Amino acid sequence: MADDSKPTLLERIVLEPAKSATACVIWLHGLGADGHDFVPIVRELGLPTELGVRFVFPHAPAIGVTINGGMVMPAWYDILGMDFERREDEAGVLLSTRRLEALIADQRAQGIASERIVVAGFSQGGAIALHAGLRHAEPLAGIMALSTYMVLGESLEAQASEANRGVPILQCHGSQDPMVPIGRGQAARERMEALGYAVEWHSYPMQHQVCAEEIDEVGRWLRRVLA
Known part of the structure; x- marks a missing residue:
């Protein structure tokens, strides 16, 4: 895997607000999906026009994923096995973190203040959002995982x-998730809380997906952190 210190900007879908953008949500998809995955949710969030929120949905590059027999698919990093808490693709995580940092820098160059940028992600994308957001040098509006x-x-x-x-942190998880068991989400929350972070946590009776109640909560949270 390439290890460029200044990676080129990823291909991405950009949804502009009706008025000039003064805030941005950079939203990373999960393993095997692409930037189109969460585009339909934007209209369901109920964000007022005056917030001026631009949405950026990048596409992860296609790489071989070990746990899927080496099949090439969009992924933010390789998953080496079910014991991935002990066998992590550190190089892949760090490369995707730099790619997210490049997207943040691009928004900054377009005049969006760091305090008006939310980094968000689902599943593998959420892991990168947490990793990058908690280490980002400038204050962010929030991290959504x-x-x-x-x-x-x-x-x-x-x-x-x-x-x-x-930084405001929103964590949501399905109590019946067979792909990423809720215990893994709770472990992340406990790790952050042990270090002094305030985490807003919501669980829903669902599997590895999103639900209407969660979308409503995401909309409320975005309205609050971007107000």
Whole structure:
């Protein structure tokens, strides 16, 4: 896997608001999906026009995924096996983190203040959003982590950004999730809370998906952190 220190911007879908953008949500999809996955949800969030929120949905590059027999698919990093908490693709996580940082820098260059940028993700994308957001050097508006877990968690205490010690964090998870068991999401929450982060947690009787109640909660949370 390439290890470029300044990766080129990923291909992405950009949804512009009706008025000039003054805020941005960068939303990473899950394993095997692409940036189109969460585009239909935007209209269901109920965000007022005056918030001026731009949505950016990047496409992960296609790589071979070990746990899926090496099948090539969109992925933010390789998953080496079911014991992935002990066998993590550190190089892949760090590369995707740099790619997300490049997307944040691109929004900053377009005039969006860091305090008006939310990093968000589902499943594998949520793991990158957590990893990058908690380490980002400038204060963010929030981190949204859906049906996800923590990667490289042992390094968080040493690498955590002081600028985001108080960042709003929304975590949502399905209680019947067979892909990412809810215990993994709870472990991420407990790790963050042990380090002093305030995590807003919601669980829903669903599998590895999103539901209407969760979408409503995401909309309420975005309205609050971007107000």
